Amino acid sequence: MANFDLAIIGAGMAGASLAAEVGGHLRVLLLEAEEMPGYHTTGRSAAFWEECYGGPEIVPLSRASEAYLRDGGFLSPRGALYIGRSEDRAKLDAFEARFADSGARFERLPSAAAQAHVPSLRAEWSEAIWQPHCADIDVAGLHQHYLKAASAAGVELVTRARIESIEREGDGWRLRSADGREWRVGALANASGAWADQIAELAGARPLSIQPLQRTMLQVRADPPLPRTGPLTLDISGAFYFKPESANAMWFSPHDETPVPPSDAAPEELAVAQALDIFAQVLDAEPVKLERTWAGLRSFAPDRKPVIGWDARAPGFFWFAGQGGFGIQTAPAAARLAGQVLRDAQRDEMTLALDAERFSPARFG
Template sequence: MSGPRIVVIGGGIAGISAGAALASDAQVTVLETEPQPGYHSTGRSAALYIRNYGNAVLRVLNATAGPALEGGLLGESVLGPRGALMLAGPEEMAALEDYAAGSSGLERMTAREAAEIVPILRVERIEAVVLERDAQDIDVDRLLQGCLRLMRQRGGTLMTGAPVTALARDGAGWRIEAGGEVLTADIVVNAAGAWADRVAALAGLPPVGLVPKRRSAVLMAVPNPAEEVGRWPLFGSVADTWYAKPDGGRLMISPADEDPVEPGDAWPDDMVLAEGLDRFSQMVDVPLVRPSHSWAGLRSFVADKTPVVGMDPLAPGFFWLAGQGGYGVQTAPALAALTAALCLGGRPALDADTLAALSPERFARG
């Protein structure tokens, strides 16, 4: 093994994909607090690739990640057909126009046309609809495990059950205490998700203002045949007040909540779920039944809802890979390639404006 020593803190899809990209030309160790990688946000993702999802910077990342997800990264595609149907009630028309602005590949249709695709919709409640046929399912486990295999094939290692307890500059590099061991590195990549500001604090650095937000979901049966349900696209409010996605012949339904919480193992709030199911029920003509189970995950944002990716200007060798919000899985290949380029002296594939929008230098920090 040769090249710089790099320790990646965080074993979600961000850290594992970055580790795979870096391991081509560096000595890489990924540290994960949990017993297995992908336990928190990655393992609880809605698992969708929607090209028009997010702000302008995120849409650039979505487009950049597409070829990798389609097979360029692992030699096989991790995508499958799905589609996304965004619905607007009379009071949501402004949100629909905002969503459509700057988008590509959207098809406008009437409520009745939408009901031909998802027959449980209440057409009298729907004012307008846009369909993104190219939205696709992501096989998140295949992507995560494929990146992990790739990293190991390139000589990288994963340490699980290894929470970082100390992190400090040591001469020209870094000294990291984790899982009862001491590691040294030339570069530390902070891919700790909801805990990224806490990792920065261990290094004596000010935060970037990361706020973990809970996103909840339930799995519920509907009376339609499972085969029919499985062909439906994701469908939901264009104002992001609820959405539903087929899952094994049932529907995964989310209230699209974004309640700020402390970093930790997220659990759903029953009242939040009830309110979301009520919003869902107003737009569909099916009886609500008791969900088979519920869960929650964390989506971590900074104020501008754009990821934080780049070297910290206050500490040489401390690299941020955080703030991916709800876009982390679908942008992972693009951000992993960017991380490798910036850490190893390569040429980023992204334009200068996008790099500036992602850089931690955009924050006013002490």
């Protein structure tokens, strides 16, 4: 039985990025239930960096991650539009007020200017806020980058290792996988996404009500297609978003949030039908072919902020969970902060302005 300082459970974006951050300092074991790390939520995202996404409390994490993502070549500029109808003007005003001091960069467009960005947008969607800095993220590239960095730092990745037993052993833990392999580790980091509460229960820690919410995505071939370099377009009321994916196809989501137990999420027919209904209300285009549909789980703590820090009641149990709908775009700063909190290490330029207390599990009492 091998000994490690730290086992990270889950090798999605959260676990991989944390492993890369702490690998050079600790003997780290990265355990993943699936054959392929990234099979669950990380591999199912809409792949954008949109600085207001997740609300003003998430903006600092997204902004702090920007330079790392840009310098690493993981961002492709796209721009984003929040749109509404004339009756939604108050919602656009409220958005501007809510994010005014957040550090996010945006501007209100004159009425009917949105159609210059999205020519097939129906005329009633006349109101818009423009975010020039929104970009696509190369999610697979970023995930691989972190897995490679972790490996180079000596982290041992073990796949097909579904942890089903976690027991106290001395000051540390003894872990057992479904196929009977065992590891002895000093500490445990819970980066298991939708399974975060289940892992806490296995370890005898108090679950934090981290709820997986299912979201549906469609890849649609539309006639006319969106301009290839067109923006990510989001409803100010939160009922849809879409963006071009290739010359002819686009990604479209009805922005659904259905509470479900952790699972290998699959799209519901009803959610796909609802998405196509919304498509018709928003775009003057024919959805000529539904090329692909998928669903993923966005997992949120009750206050929709990530949970980063040691569990005060379960010594040696570290939370890195609740990344919700922003776990890719915040990964660099969130993982850097998590690594520093975990090792009780000095902050650096990336994390200096972040308030770790806001993300601590201690906020749940």
